[in-house]
Amino acid sequence: MKEVLTISAIFEIAPQLWRGVQITVSILIASALFAYAMSFIAGLCRLSNNFLLRKLTGFYVELFRGTSLIVQLFWLYYAVPMLFGINLGSNWWIGVIAIGLNYGAYLSEVVRSSILSVSQGQYEAATALNMSSFQRMRFIIFPQAVRMMLPEFGNYTIQILKGTSLVSLIGLTDILYYGDVMRSTSLSLSPLIYLTALIFYFILALPLIFLTRKAEKIAKKGAAS
Amino acid sequence: MAEPIVTYQDVHKSFGDVEVLKGIDLDIYPAEKVAVIGPSGSGKTTIIRLLMTLEQPTAGDIIVDGRNLWKMEKNGKWVHANENxxxxxxxxxxMVFQHFNLFPHMTILENCMTAPIHVKNEEKNDVKKRSIEMLERVGLGDKLDNYPSQLSGGQKQRVAMARALVMRPKIMLFDEVTSALDPELVGEVLNVIRDIAENDDMAMVLVTHEMDFALDIADKVLFLDEGVIAEQGTASEVIEHSENPRVQSFLQRFRG
Amino acid sequence: MNLNYWSWDTFFDALPVILQGLGITIGLTFASYLFALIFGFLWTFLRRIPNRFVHFIVTWTMEFIRSTPPLVQLFFIYYALPVIPYIGISLHPFACAVLGLGIHFSTYIGEIYRSGIENVDKGQWEASTALNISTWDKWRKIILPQAIPPTIPMLGNYFIIMFKEVPLASTIGVAGIMLLARSYGAENWSYLEPLTIVGIIFLVLSYPSAVLIKKLENRFNKRFHKNQIMKDKGAMQ
Incomplete structure (x- = not known):
């Protein structure tokens, strides 16, 4: 039993888990980009003057915020092919779409509230300089709002990283998947397997943690007027 | 005398149930310096905010250079003005604001340059040259690359004036521009306003509590009280000869 | 069974089956939330230990727990804890889930407590010292009563967030609505209706709670805003 806790076992485990890093990272990047895009589209639509557009995006946001990622992932995985008879292609895409839509909904609230929190005086100053509503958004409101958004985007990207572990449940070969495969053959190694997996995820999270801290500093700087 | 550049015709403004302006008639002539004084809540700021299109009048017309500001003709009918x-x-x-409203994400030079370049499509180098001149004129030539958060209140307000001047307006509005400043910083801002008043030929409307200063530089003084112009005329007419008891008691409070 | 389109028969057949798991799902939410609320205090107090080394360890342990997937943490507790030599405790899946979700979210709750404590006016600490109040009473009667109420809306938000994380426990065999829906789907080879039911249940329960918490938040904001205004007025006099 003792060799279970020896360091040498890590050299056995780490290369196995390493095989899953590619999938974890590719899902992370793709779903994060998808979520960012959704967040700006939905966030701006919710601020639009168009009633229907506002209600529709509101429905999307509440739907995805009101249910959990795991439910959405399984629903897309099992139910969409049944309901619509369409195949979303690969499980990789299902993972990316589920995670992207879910966190896009959360992030759209960040976008919306950041834009709303730019002070009224900024709108007025831009109007006094005769900017059009597009110019006002593009040069004055948006750049300030983005600075305010950055820390939350950092935090949610870490959430997205954590969320990627769910794709192992629909058979994608990510870090956790290879961990589970190894555990099923050598149960006694499982403490080290899962610990190593957690460390893998933590290493992936570290740059995001530091970027988030940096973003917090930027956001603080841009806020004073 | 020349045609007025701005005319208010029976302008009313209500916020909810509260009527702030109750029929304002006013002419402002090119290059005229108008000071608007009066107790707080009398509607002073609202008068210029309507002209800057930051608020809509509830009734009445504002004519700027012969054109109706808030109404336009469409298919022979007068309709509400659109953005264009x-x-x-x-x-x-x-306009220069009480709380400066500088853009915090831009350097002070960028604050001055953004609107001429993007709004008026002017050539970048010209705008830059003019912006630097203007910032030097207000005494901030050495701060071009600073951000607003690095400046004092008085410096911020001077940037705000340079920013407005670079646009070469025909009418400049000053909304209690010294009210948010520490007392020792008021002087530097007033000096810049005095410089503009003496050397530029634009019309100026100053909403202010700096009574002596306003009376000193103004061609015309408006005393606003409870939403109407209670008294108007030259400084000496309003101060020395007004028989309106509200004007007298107001002035007494300020001049001790 | 129809594989290609929606069937209300299946829907109403699955509904009572899945609803049997609702008690477990809600029970697990409350249990792990309670765990997180208590464990959160532990983090808050550990972080206040005035020793740089301890502070470093505690901060990074929290960061580690918070930024790694709760799913992997659940698997660790479920599969690995029992086989760790000399420790070897094997817990019921429900207890594993309480432990896993509870610890994971305690790191967030701890941060909320911390922000609440830091927002208590510095003068309150100084006044307590000046009045020679004991440390225990200072916390119990002065600091915490002021620190906790403003954090209640945020704590409420985390209750909803945890509720939505609870279906993760289906992966280690906790028979909540998620597990029942998936096993119903597997038995009848129809996942659409059961999974839709789960989605609806979450929506029906979490949306009104979110609205409720928003209201609570507005009320708190107003109250504290009012206090602030009164403070300002006091300063002017």
Whole structure:
């Protein structure tokens, strides 16, 4: 039993888990980009003057915020092919779409509230300089709002990283998947397997943690007027 | 005398149930310096905010350079002004705010350059040269690359004035521009306003509590009380000869 | 069974089956939330230990727990804890889930407590010292009563967030609505209706709670805003 806790076992485990890093990272990047895009589209639509557009995006946001990622992932995985008879292609895409839509909904609230929190005086100053509503958004409101958004985007990207572990449940070969495969053959190694997996995820999270801290500093700087 | 550049015709403004302006009639002539004084809540700021198109009048017309600001003609009918109509007139008007409203994400030079480049499509180098001149004029030539958060209140307000001047407005509005400043910083801002008043030929409307200063530089003084112009005339007419008891008691409070 | 389109028969057949798991799902939410609320205090107090080394360890342990997937943490507790030599405790899946979700979210709750404590006016600490109040009473009667109420809306938000994380426990065999829906789907080879039911249940329960918490938040904001205004007025006099 003792060799279970020896360091040498890590050299056995780490290369196995390493095989899953590619999938974890590719899902992370793709779903994060998808979520960012959704967040700006939905966030701006919710601020639009168009009633229907506002209600529709509101429905999307509440739907995805009101249910959990795991439910959405399984629903897309099992139910969409049944309901619509369409195949979303690969499980990789299902993972990316589920995670992207879910966190896009959360992030759209960040976008919306950041834009709303730019002070009224900024709108007025831009109007006094005769900017059009597009110019006002593009040069004055948006750049300030983005600075305010950055820390939350950092935090949610870490959430997205954590969320990627769910794709192992629909058979994608990510870090956790290879961990589970190894555990099923050598149960006694499982403490080290899962610990190593957690460390893998933590290493992936570290740059995001530091970027988030940096973003917090930027956001603080841009806020004073 | 020349035609007025701005005319208010029976302008009313209500916020909810509260009527702030109760029929304002006013002419402002080119290059005229108008000071608007009066107790707080009398509607002083609202008068210029209507002209800057930051608020809509509830009734009445504002004519700028012969064109109706808030109404436009469409198929022979007068309809509510749209954004394009407002923009075509608003370019002649500039405003300096009580709380500066500088853009915090831009250097002070960028604060001055953004609007001429993007709104008026002017050539970048010209705008830059003019912006630097203007910032030097207000005494901030050495701070071009600083951000607003690095400046004092008085410096911020001077940047705000340079920013408005670079747009070359025909009418400049000053909304209690010294009210948010520490007392020792008021002087530097007033000096810049005095410089503009003496050397530039634009019309100026100053809403202010700096009574002595306003009376000193103004061609015309408006005393606003409870939403109407209670008294108007030259400084000496309003101060020395007004028989309106509200004007007298107001002035007494300020001049001890 | 129809594989290609929606069937209300299946829907109403699955509904009572899945609803049997609702008690477990809600029970697990409350249990792990309670765990997180208590464990959160532990983090808050550990972080206040005035020793740089301890502070470093505690901060990074929290960061580690918070930024790694709760799913992997659940698997660790479920599969690995029992086979760790000399420790070897094997817990019921429900207890594993309480432990896993509870610890994971305690790191967030701890941060909320911390922000609440830091927002208590510095003068309150100084006044307590000046009045020679004991440390225990200072916390119990002065600091915490002021620190906790403003954090209640945020704590409420985390209750909803945890509720939505609870279906993760289906992966280690906790028979909540998620597990029942998936096993119903597997038995009848129809996942659409059961999974839709789960989605609806979450929506029906979490949306009104979110609205409720928003209201609570507004009320708190107003109250504290009012206090602030009164403070300002006091300063002017």
């Amino acid at each position: 109509h407002l923009r075509s007139i608003r370019g002649d008007i500039g």
